[in-house]
Structure formats: structure tokens, C-alpha cells
Amino acid sequence: MFVQNRNAIVKSKQEEILRALTPDKMEKASAKDLAVSYGILLDKDRLESGESGNTVNNWLMIVQQSQIPVTDTRN
16 A cells, blocks of 8 residues: 555655744754755655656666777777
């Protein structure tokens, strides 16, 4: 059941966490903490919605292609 509803569950937990971040807590947090928190939420959202997979696949393809020996065709 979790696997089938994982995206909705993650979004629900994100909403709970964001509601718990009161203005007072936000003012006390460092810029670094806020930026890291935002990045984590964004990464997890992209991962759960399938958007990160494309980025990872593109990087894997670039790395794989960079390992292919280049043939000298000048001769």
C-alpha cells in the first residue's frame, strides 16, 4: 500500500512539515538551514514525481560516453 501511495504520502508529510515551520521558527533558522531544507524538499518531490530520474539518466549517459575511446580519424 505504501509503494502505491508513496507520492501522496511524501507530499502529505511535506505539507505537515511546512505547516510546522512557523514564522517564529523561520526567523530563528539560519539561511543555510532554510536553503538545505528547501533543497531536500525539492529533491524528494522531484524524486517521487519521477523528474530526478531523467537527470540521473542523462548524467549516466554523459559519463558512459566520456569513457568511450576516441578514434583518430585524421589518417
